[in-house]
Amino acid sequence: MFHPADPYNMDCPSRDVLDLIGGKWAILILCCLQQGAVRTGVLMRAINGISQKMLTQTLRDMERDGLIERISYPEVPPRVEYRLTELGASLSELARAMEQWVVTHYPEIMENRERSGAEIPARLKLS
Amino acid sequence: MFHPADPYNMDCPSRDVLDLIGGKWAILILCCLQQGAVRTGVLMRAINGISQKMLTQTLRDMERDGLIERISYPEVPPRVEYRLTELGASLSELARAMEQWVVTHYPEIMENRERSGAEIPARLKLS
DNA sequence: CAGTATCCAACTGGATACTG
DNA sequence: CAGTATCCAGTTGGATACTG
Numbered sequence: 001m002f003h004p005a006d007p008y009n010m011d012c013p014s015r016d017v018l019d020l021i022g023g024k025w026a027i028l029i030l031c032c033l034q035q036g037a038v039r040t041g042v043l044m045r046a047i048n049g050i051s052q053k054m055l056t057q058t059l060r061d062m063e064r065d066g067l068i069e070r071i072s073y074p075e076v077p078p079r080v081e082y083r084l085t086e087l088g089a090s091l092s093e094l095a096r097a098m099e100q101w102v103v104t105h106y107p108e109i110m111e112n113r114e115r116s117g118a119e120i121p122a123r124l125k126l127s
Numbered sequence: 128m129f130h131p132a133d134p135y136n137m138d139c140p141s142r143d144v145l146d147l148i149g150g151k152w153a154i155l156i157l158c159c160l161q162q163g164a165v166r167t168g169v170l171m172r173a174i175n176g177i178s179q180k181m182l183t184q185t186l187r188d189m190e191r192d193g194l195i196e197r198i199s200y201p202e203v204p205p206r207v208e209y210r211l212t213e214l215g216a217s218l219s220e221l222a223r224a225m226e227q228w229v230v231t232h233y234p235e236i237m238e239n240r241e242r243s244g245a246e247i248p249a250r251l252k253l254s
Numbered sequence: 255c256a257g258t259a260t261c262c263a264a265c266t267g268g269a270t271a272c273t274g
Numbered sequence: 275c276a277g278t279a280t281c282c283a284g285t286t287g288g289a290t291a292c293t294g
Contacts, residue, residue, distance in 0.1 A: 004230055005229065005230040005233040005234075007155060007226055007229055007230065008155060008173060008174055008175055009175045009176075010175045010176030011175075013233070013237060014229050014230060014233040015176075016247070016251040017229045017232075017233055017236055018151075018154060018155075018225070018226070018229050019151060019251055020251055021149075021225065021229070022148075022149040022150060022151060022153075022154065023149060024145075024146060024149060026149075027145060027149065028134060028135060028145075039275090039276095040275075040276060040277090041275065041276080046135060047135055048135055048136045048137045048138075049136075049137025049142075051267070051268055051269080052268095052276085052277080053267065053268070053269090053278090054266095054267065054268085056276085056277065056278085057267090061248075061251065063243075064239065064240055064243045064247075065236045065239055065240060066235065066236060066238075066239030066240075066243075072276090075275095076274090076275090077274095077275045077276080078274080078275055078276050078277085079275075079276085080275080080276060080277090087232060087235060087236075087239075090228070090232070091228060091232075094221065094224055094225055094228055097221055097224070098145070098148065098221055098225075099134055099145070101217070101218060101221055102132065102134055102141050102144045102145050102148070103131055103132040103133075103134070103141060105144075105214060105217070105218075106132040106140070106141040106144055107132075108193065108214060109144055109192045109193060109214075110140060111193075112191065112192055112193030112214075113191055113192060113193075116190075116191045116193075122284095122285080123285080123286080166255090166256095167255075167256060167257090168255065168256080178287070178288055178289085179256085179257080179288095180258095180287065180288070180289090181286095181287065181288085183256085183257065183258085184287090199256090202255095203255090203294090204255045204256080204294095205255055205256050205257085205294080206255075206256085207255080207256060207257090249264095249265080250265080250266080
């Protein structure tokens with residue numbers, strides 16, 4: 001094991017944690033859940049462009065790491081909600097800050113991109 | 128265009144920005160550059176597991192977005208340094224906070240993972 | 255040393271169909 | 275409605291070889 005955690009070392013599991021946070025969806029999900037417990041379908045619709053597969057997968061990953069809690073109501077049709085754990089809530093603060101940073105600085109970044117004249121690779125697909 | 132930026136909308140370019148930040152390497156690079164201007168080779172060695180291809184690619188992306196500056200000295204052999212711009216420096220604060228969060232909470236997450244008994248998918252490869 | 259180009263195996267993630 | 279399983283096209287990213 002690594003004491004302390006060393007994200008710069010590829011063999012330290014903390015690198016995985018950074019990867020999860022760095023995933024395409026985790027930050028958005030964390031921000032959504034700041035409102036309280038949210039149903040699967042609501043998340044689906046809130047996060048434009050996420051597929052059911054990726055939503056479920058990311059939720060599973062986050063649940064496994066203890067960032068969120070899955071609450072299943074024994075009803076028909078099924079109703080499932082997700083809620084931040086205390087751990088997830090603390091991370092969601094940073095997620096919100098990230099999101100906020102992007103919203104604030106995005107015009108400046110768009111300007112820089114245009115000035116640079118560089119094509120935006122599909123990897124960072126533009127609209 | 129989108130006013131204000133809306134990362135929840137897949138067609139808003141701010142989503143791309145989130146993707147860059149969310150990439151596997153940007154956060155680590157931002158943290159490294161907090162020390163000041165750093166040479167390519169130093170970054171290579173500091174960030175264990177990154178390939179030259181990914182390092183260059185990520186640096187280009189960040190340069191294009193105006194997060195870092197490339198400084199090339201007309202010497203032989205070539206010497207190149209990268210330095211945070213003001214914009215990048217502001218983001219690096221959040222990057223450092225993220226990294227710090229991971230370092231702090233990683234034991235708890237590892238515990239959660241074991242308790243869950245779930246296999247860690249290769250996608251979040253475990254050592 | 256820094257960077258580019260090419261190749262290609264491995265993985266990602268969307269679409270679809272299906273279950274309880 | 276929530277979730278799983280399967281398929282597979284497109285992308286990713288490491289390895290290698292090469293240039294200035």
